[in-house]
Every structure is written in structure tokens, then in C-alpha cells.
Amino acid sequence: MITFIACIVLLIIGYLTYGKFVDKVFGTDDRETPAVRLQDGVDYVPMNNKRIFLIQLLNIAGLGPITGAIQGALFGPVVYLWIVLGTIFAGGVHDYMTGMLSMRNNGGSISEIVGKYLGGGMKQVMRVFSVILLLMVGTVFAVGPSSLLAMLTPKTLDKNFWLIVVLIYYFLATLLPVDKLIGKIYPFFGVCLIIMAAGVGVGLVAKGYPLPEMQLTNMHPSDIPIWPFMFITVACGAISGFHATQSPMMARCLTTEKKGRQIFYGAMVAEGVIALVWAAAGVSFYESTGGLLAVLTDPNIGPNGAVYEICMTILGPVGGILAMIGVIACPISSGDTAFRSARLTIADWFKVDQSDVKKRLALTVPILGFGAIVGGFFDYSVIWRYFSWSNQTLAMIALWAAAVYLWQKKKKYIIAAIPATFMSAVSATYFLAAPECLGLMKHGKLSLAYGLGAVVACVFLGIFLKTTVLSKKQMEKEA
Template sequence: MISFFVCLALLIGGFAVYGRVAEKSFGPDDRKPPALTMTDGSDYVPMGTARIFLIQLLNIAGLGPIFGALAGACWGPSVFLWITLGTLLGGGVHDYMVGMMSMRHKGASVSELAGTYLGSVMKQVMRVFSVVLLVLVGVTFSTGPANLLAMLTPQVLDAKFWLVVVLIYYFIATFVPIDKVIGKIYPIFGICLIIMALGVGGSILLGGYHIPEITLSNLHPNGTPIWPVMFISVACGAISGFHATQSPLMARCLTTEKDGRKVFYGAMVAEGIIALIWAAAGVAFYNGTGGLLTALGNGQSAVVYEICFTLLGPVGAVIAMIGVIACPISSADTAYRSARLTLADWFQYDQKPVKNRLILTIPLLGVGTVLTQIDVQIIWRYFSWSNQTLAMIALWAASVYLFRKKRLYWITALPATFMSAVSCTYILMADEGLRLSIAIAYPAGLIFAALCLGTFVFTCIMGKGKHADASSAEAPYVS
């Protein structure tokens, strides 16, 4: 249990300490952000910082820090270490840099930012990659909430009924002005999410459950290797490329750059705390990784429901389940919204007219509806890898940005290198990848990471980037 409290303290302290290091590395100033210079009543809408923080938290959280943390807990308390260090050194920096870069480029999506700093080829790759990832997120976070809602309602209101309701809501929330639905109800759901996490965590601590201490031993009952599978499975609870698609949404609403640390880095730390609580709850509630893995065989939604109902009772379980349901719904609708804006940036399609928004929204939701008929576990496996690959690319783009600004670029280059190794190693050995042996995948992943780092060093530090005009890093994105 001591390890749990140490990690919790590190997350809270890390926001104050390392968050300021990231902030100083970027250098926010008093310039007017796009929320004030490009207000359009639809996507560029000024909102208060506290409200934006809660929206950002719900946008990035989804089922990730809950389902991902429970999956990661199957390796034992070693997952506590990854959640903590991944959040502070990777995820928080990643979310903050992308959000702030977007503010400097008129709210540009991550694909446009990648193109600006990694080249036109990467821009095209990221445009396709981002839209596909966002639709997968929308699909994954459609079936999960529908299943949970079905558990709380009469049998006649089954998962199919709730799936239709959820998809109708996504359609509405994707194209209406961001302050009309998202800006009004997300802060309320954000409070539910926080209450849920505190309730589950408090019940574990006060209910006599045993939270084991951190060990680097692999405690997975099936012997599944920690590297790199655990780092892919946890995903949103430590670092997530999906967040890079969400930060630009709030970059279009934040009224001052100096609150960026509170919103972008702070929301990631809050998500890390939620993931830490659920990882501890999973391994403690089922008295070890064996019991947890067996329970997960009945579905992650069932595990969440059992933990909430047992620890908090009927009333507490309903409150907790509302948080768990709101979490993925909030991520999915903003995923579709981000996909719409990514396509709009791609084709330079003005989104102020309602008609233009509908022209992009309808086919996106149509594709998402069809994909909900596929086993969500299959979709999640591909999402997890593509998610971390997107984080890797976003971190390399941020590294180039910081280099051109003559800032501390190693704060992003080191986690970018780490995530390069994770993503490459996983896709080489995974069932949905090339299924190569560890003897090949491990060294190949390390070589790929070294090549990425070497390319960055040669291109930026020793090559043409050496003479780059620092002011070019702030050249506005031209839509």
C-alpha cells in the first residue's frame, strides 16, 4: 500500500514540479489565443479555465484509464510505476505541448502540426491516421456505454437500444456549437467522474483490501511479457496519442496561454490518478492478478459494475456507473468532432455554416455505426497500437518545434524515443501485427528507436535544422 501512496504523491507533486518544467520549456506568453481572435460561435468559443479543464478531462479519459488500468493491473503493481512515470514524463508533456502548439497555430489539428514540423508526407499520413483512429475511438466508446446502460435499466432497454440512443447523441454533439452541449453538461459529468474515483479509491483503502507493493516481477498469469504489451494496454492511463487529437479542441476555447498547464498537463495528471486508483482496485479487489484476469474474462464492463456495486452499494454504484458511462461517451463524441475538424482542416472546408458541418458529420457517424457491429475487442487491439504510435509522432513533432524555438527539446525527444521502441516492438510481435519472436522484435524495436533519435539529431541538431529560424516555429497555420 505504501507504493500506491508514493505514486499518488508523485503524481500530485509532479504536476507542480515537472509540469512547470514543461511550461517553462514551451514559454507561454500574453498573446491573444485563437479563442479570442477567431471566435466563430461553433468551434472557436471562449470558455472559463475550470470548465475547459473538466471538458478536457472527459475528452481524454474515456474508458481508457479504467479499462486500460484494469488490463495493466494483470501484470501486477508494476503497472503503478508505468502509470506514474508515463503520466508525468510522457503523457502530461505530450498533451501540454500539442495543446500549446495548436494554440500557436490557430487551433490546428495534430495532423497539420505534424505536417508543419515533420514534412508534407507525414502530414498526409497523419491526416488518414488521425481520422481512422478517431473513428475507432468513437466505435469503441459506443458499445461500452451501451452495455453499461443496459445493466442499469429494465431488460427491454437492451444494449442495442442504448447503442442507438448513444449514436443519436453523438450525431447531435458532433456538429452543434461546442458550448451548447459539451460546454454545459461535461462539467457535471466531470464531477461525477471525480466522485466515482474517490469513492472506489476510498472504499479500497478503508475496506481492508490489500494493495500489494511495487515489484518489477512479471505477475501476469499467462506470462505475457511486460515489454511492450503492458505499455500498449494501459494506453490512456499513462500516455495516449488520442489526447493529441483532443487538445486542439480546447486550444480553440482557452483564453490565455498561461492556463495551458492547468488544462492540458493537469487533466493528464488527473487521468493518471484515476488510472492508478482503478489499477489498485483491480488487483486488490480480486486478491491478485489471477482473480482479476479471470474476472476480465466476463468482460471489462462487468468488472467495473461488480467493483462499484460491491464497494459502494446500490446508490454509490449508480453514481459511479454514471461517471464510467459519461467518461467514454464524452470521449467518443469529441472523437467524432475532432475527426470532423481534421477533415475540415484537410480540405479547407469552413465549418461555421451548419450545412458544412452536417456534410462531414453524417458520413463519419455512418461509418462508425457500421463498425459497431464488429467485436469491440478486435477494434481495441488495433486502437491501442495506433494510439501509442500517434503519441510517438506527436512527440517527435513537438521535439522539432522546441528545437526551432531553441527550447529544451529533450523533454519531448526522450519520451518520443521510448514510445518509438514501444510501438515498433509491439507491432512486430503482436497477434494483430507480424507475430515475430521476441528475439527479433526486441532488438528491432530498439534499433528503430535509435534510428528515430539519430534522424532527429542529424536533421535538427547537426543538419539543416541548425540554421532554422526560430520564429518559423510560430508561423501561423494557414487554413
Template sequence: MFGFLLCLVILIAGYFTYGKFVDNTFAPDDRETPAVAINDGVDYVVMPAWKLFLVQLLNIAGLGPIFGAITGAMWGPIVFLWITFGTIFAGGVHDYLSGMMSERENGASISEVTGRLLGPVMQNIMRVFCVILLIMTGTVFAVGPAGLLKALFTDTGMKSGILVNSTFWLAVILVYYFIATFISIDKIIGKIYPVFGVALIVMALGVGGGTLILRGKDIPELFTHFYNMHPAGKAVWSYMFITVACGACSGFHSTQSPLMARCMKSERQGHFVFYGAMVAEGIIALIWAAAACTWYTGADLLAAGGGNSTTVYFMSKSTMGGIGFVLAMLGVIACPITSGDTAFRSARLTICDWFKIDQQGYGKRLAVCIPVLGVGALLGFGQTFGWLNYNVIWNYFAWSNQTLAMLVLWAGAMFLAKEKKNYWIAAVPATFMSAVTSTYFMMAPETLGHIKALNDNHAVAYPVGIIFAAFCLCLFMVNSKKYRKA
């Protein structure tokens, strides 16, 4: 238990120390923000800092810090270290820089921001990459809750009817997604997200408190379990670093930060909104990882399929009783929905930034919303009716997510170099994530690991990861030289 509590204290302290150091390095000032200068009443709307924080938290969280952290617990308490230090030195920096760089670029989507820093080729790659990733994320976060809602009503004893039809729930969710993507950000997202954000926090605190009070001494001690406990022998490097993304470092967050960058009244809110929300997500992930280590063995988690609705239900009910079931339902149904709608909204904004489409008029907004949600509906209903199975594609999401984080961190390093500021706060985690993603790509079964000779071949993957990371760092140093010496 001491190791868990120590990590919790370090996380909180990290916000006030390293987070403030990052903020001071960026040096926010009193310039007019996009929300004030543009204020179109649709995407650029001034919102209070507390609301920005809660909306940002729910945008980036969803199920990531719950399911991912629970699955990460299969490696044992060492996952606490990745959540803690990954949040402080990688995830927090990534989220802060992605939001603040967007704010400096009039709230531009992350694909536009990185393109202006890393070149036109990377800009076009990022545009396509982000749109595909966002639509895929939004679709999966529609299909999943639809199935859970069907299961919920089935569990109540309902045998037939529209409420036990997942297709009906999918249609309802997609209609909601269309509305949330189309209308002003403060009409739905700005009003209901803070409520669900509070529920997400209360849910985590309830599970954490219940675990400490009811079985606090059973939390495996980090210092006596400092080894790989994965029951299938999956290597810590780099599988754990890919599995636990949200709650440590996640590229998806960079697609969400521009939403709040368009709603800040002052640049000085960035530390609280971006870095603060990431630390809050790290705390949530740390609590769920500790609870999973306490209530399950690694073998039990592997048998249960890692983080999913079943494991969440069990831990919620075990620690909070009846109220835990209600909060668990909010967690596994509402949270993915609230990440899905902002995923589609971000896809709309990315496309509009790409093709310079003004979004104040209803007609132009509809012209983008309809095809974006249409593709999502086609994928969603295709999965439901068996026309299309994109599970294989979805297996690439985890690697794609961390690859995006790597690229955004390199863009952040280039931005800081251009501004004559301490670029190492971004370059070091960027190098680390370059090694993580390239190592995983070389040996994971979802990527090159499907080749028998490369599957889980550490002798090949580890050196390649190191070489690739070193190459990326050298490439950055060469390309940033013009800024560093100017």
C-alpha cells in the same frame, strides 16, 4: 500501501515541478489566442479555465484510465511505476505540447500540426490515420454503451420492449453524437461534461478511499512485489506499456487537445488544462490499478477479462455500496459516450482542416457531419446485426494509439528544436515510445506476432525495438540540425 501512496505523492508533485518546468520551457506568453481572435461561436468559444480542465479530462479519460489500469493490474504493483512516471515524463508532456502547438497554429488539428513539423508525407499519413482512428473510436464508444444499457434494463427484470434492445440504444447514442458533433461546443459539451468530469473524479476517490479504509493493508506493496505477476506470463516490456495507455501516455489525447486549444482565453492556462488534466487522469488510473491489485489476484483478473463493466461494478459496490453502483453506471456508460462524441467532433475538425472547409455555416457543417456519422452508423449497426465484424481491426487500436503518441512527441521535439528550446523533454519520451511500439509490433499476436516464428519472440523483438528507437533519434537529430545550429 506505502508504494501506492508514494506514487500518488510523486504524481501530484510532478504537476507542480516537472509540469511547471515543461510549461516554462515552452514559455507561454500574452499573445491573442485563437478563441479570442477567431471566436466563431461554434468551435472557437472562450470558456473558463475550470471548465476547460474538466472537459479536457473527460475528453481524454472515458474508460481508458479505468479499464486499462485494471487490466494493467495483472502485472502487479509495478504498473504503478508506469502510470506515475509515464504520466509525468511522457503523457503530460505529450498532452501539453499537443495542445499548445495546436494553440500556436490557430487551433489546428494534430494532423496539421505534425505535418507542418514533420513534412507533407507525414501530414497526409496523419490525416488519414487520425480520421480512421477517431471514427473507429467513436463507433466502439457507441456500440459498447448501447450493449451495457440493454444489460442494465435486462438486469432489472425487463424481458422485452424497446429498452432491452441494443439497436434502439445505439440509434439514440448516434443521434446524440450527431447533435454534439454539429452544434457549438459550449452548448452540450461545455455544459454537461463538467458534471460527468466531477462524477469521474468522485468515483475514483470513492473507490480509492474505500480500498484504503476497508482493506488498506491489503494493497500489495510495490517494493516487495517488484516483479512480473502476470498469470499468463505476458512480458512487462512492452505489453504493459501498450495495455495501459490512458493514464500514462495515449496518442488519442492529442486528437482531443485541439478542441480545448480553440477555447482558451490565455496561453498561460495550458499548464492547468493540458498537463493538469493528464496528471488528474494519472491519479485516477493509479487508484483503479491499486484497487484492482487489492480486490483481485492476477488470475482472477485474467479470468474476468481484465478491466470491464463486471470488475468495475464489483469494486465500486464493494467500496461504496449502493452509491457505488450508480457511479459505476456513470463510469461505464456515460464516460465512453462522452469520449465518443468528441472523437466524432475531432474527426469533423480534422477533415475540415484538411480540406480547408469553413465551419461557421450550417450547410458546410452538415456536409461533413453526415458522412462522418454515416460511416460510424454503418460500422455500428454492421456490428450489431452481424454484417461486419471489426474486432480484428480494433485489436490494432492499442498499438495504433501509442504509435500516434510517439509521432506527436517527435513533432513536439521538432517544434522545440525549431524554437531553440530544450527539445529533450520531448525527444527522450519519443525515443522511449518508439521502442515500445516497435517492440510490440514485432511480437504481438495482433501484428507481426501472428507469424508463429515472431509470436512473443523476445530475442527478435527487443533488439529491433532498440534499433528502431535509436534510428528515430538519429533521424530527428539529423533533421533538427538546421534549427539547432541556425
């Protein structure tokens, strides 16, 4: 219990100290923001800061810090360490920098930001990469809730029926001005997400669940190695590239840069606290990682069933309601903003004016059509297979772009370069080792994956240093 409480305290201290340091390094000022300068009543809409925070939290969180953290709990209490350190030094920096850089670049999407700081070639790669990622997320979070709703309603209302209902909602959320639908319902569900996490966290302590203290040992029942799999599994609870696609939406609504730390870094810390609560629940509720694995792999329970069971047991009937909101509304909230972000990314790509409803329709219809076709005919587990890796790879690229920006501005680029190097090692090693990728682990060559992953990270760091710091020193020497 001491470890659990200490970790929550550390996250709060991290926001108050390192978050403030990152904000100072970036250097916010009183310049006019895109929400004011480019106000169009559709995507650039000034909104209240509290509302923006709750929307940002739900945008980046959804079901991610719940199910990801529960599955991360299979590794044991060591997962606490990654959630805390990852949130403070990687996820918080990532979300803050992508949000603030978007504000400094007219609310531009992550692909445009990356292109500006890493070059035109990377811009094209990121445009395709981020759109595919967003469409995958949107489709998965349409199919998943649809399947669950089908289980809870009469047989005549099957998965395809609910998929159509969800996609109709997605259509409206993607098309309508951000303050008309998302701006009205997201704050409510954001509060529900916070209440659910707070209730579960307090319940774990008050009811005396055996919250284990920190152990730096791997407790995964299947002996899946911590490196790099834990760092990919937890994802949204520590750092997630998906957040880089979401932050620009709120960057178009903030009326002052001074609130950037509260909105972007703060929402990531709040998500870290939520993830920590659910990791603790996963570690303690089923008494052992073996018991947790049995529940997660049971086709009749799975991660969603585990969330429902934990909420019902700890919080009673109210917990059941919150659990249903969590496993149905939260993924839907990730899906609709994924499709909306895809529209904005494509609009930035082809310079399509989104104040014109006909032009918004021209992008929205094919985007949602993709979701309907893929979601209706393909197993979403297949679609999801490569999401985890692509998600963290996007985070890596965004951090490298932030490091270049900070170097250009003669600021402490190390705050982005170090987590960028770390995430480069994570992404490269996972790609080399994971069964769904190159699969070196299943061939007994995990050590090779470790070595090559470290080499890739060093190469990326070397490229960064050569094209920035070392090139500057060489030019000064020649001069």
C-alpha cells in the same frame, strides 16, 4: 499501501515541479489566443477555465484510465511505476505540447501540427491515420455502451435501438457549438469521474484492502511480458495519442496561454491519479492477479462488470450509480468528442468553414453514417484490435513533432525527444511481437522483436538528430 500513497504524492509533485519546468521551457506569454482571435460561436468559443479543465479531463479520460489500468494491474504493482513515470515525463509532456502547439497554430488539429514540423508527407499520413483512429474510437464507444444499455433494459430495447439513440446524441454533440451540449454536460460527468476515483481510493485504504508494495516482477498469470505489453495496455493512464486529437478542441476555447499547464498537463496528471486508483483496485480487490484475470475473462463480468462490482462493494448504492455513469456515460463522452474531432480534422484538411451549419452537416452526416454502418454490422472487438498500437504510435509521432518545434525555437527539445524515442521503441516492439500484428512472440521470436524495436527507436532518434542538431553543426562548420 505506502507505495500507493507515495505514487499519488509523486504525481502531484510531478505536476508542481516538472509540469512547471515544461511550461517554462515552452514559454507561454500574453498573446491573443485562437479562442479570442478566431471566435466563431461554434468551435472557437471562449469558456471558463474550470469548465475547460473538466471537459479536457473527460475528453482524454472517459473509460480509458479505468479499464486500461485494471487490465494493467494483471502485471502486478509494477504497473504503478509506469503510470507515475509515464504520466509525468511522457503523457503530461505529450498533452501539454499538443495543446499548446495547437494554440500557437490557430487551434489546428494534430495532423496539421505534425505536418508543419515533420513535413507534408507526414501531414497526409497523419490526416488519414488520425481520422481512421477517431472513427474507430467513436464507433467502439457507440457499440459498447449500447450493448450494456441493452442488458439493463427490456428485450424490446435491443443493442441496435440503443445504438441509434447514442448516434443521435453523437450527431448533436458533433454538430452543435461546443458550449451548447458538451460544455454543459461534460463538467458534471467530469466531477462524477473524480468523485468515483476518490471514493474508491479512500475506500481501498479505509477498508484495509491489501495494497501490495512495489515489486519489479511480472505477476501476469498468462506470463505476458511487461515489455512492451504493459505500456500498450495501460495507454490512457500514462500516455495516449488519442489525447493529441482531443487537446485542440480545448485549445480553441482557452483565453490565455498561462492556463495551459493547468488544462493540458494538469488534466493528464489527474487522469494518472485516476488510473493509479483503479490499478490499485485491480491489484488488491480480487486478492491476486489470477483472480483478477478470471473476472476480466468471464463473459458475464468482464472489465465493465469488475468496475461495477468494485464500486458497489466499496461505495455501496452510490457506488453503483457512479459505476453506471462510469461504464456508460464515460465511453459515450469519448465517442462523441472522437466524432467531433474527426469533423474538425477533415475541416482543417479541406479548409471547410465550420461556422456554416450546412457545411458542418455535410461533414457530420457521413461521419456518423460510418459509425452506424460499422457499429451495426461488425463486432467491435475486431474494430478495436489495432487501436492500442495505433494509439501509442500517434503519441510517438506527436512527440517527435514537439521535439522538432522545440529545437526550432532553440529550447530544451530533450523533454520531448526522450519520451518520443521511448514510445518509438514501445510501438515498434509491440507491432513486431503482438499476435494481432506481426506476431513474432507466438513464433518464439520475442527477443528478435526486442532487438528490432530498439533498432527502430535508434533509427528515429538518429533521423531527428541528423536533420536538426547535427545538420546545424555541419552548416556552422561549413560557414
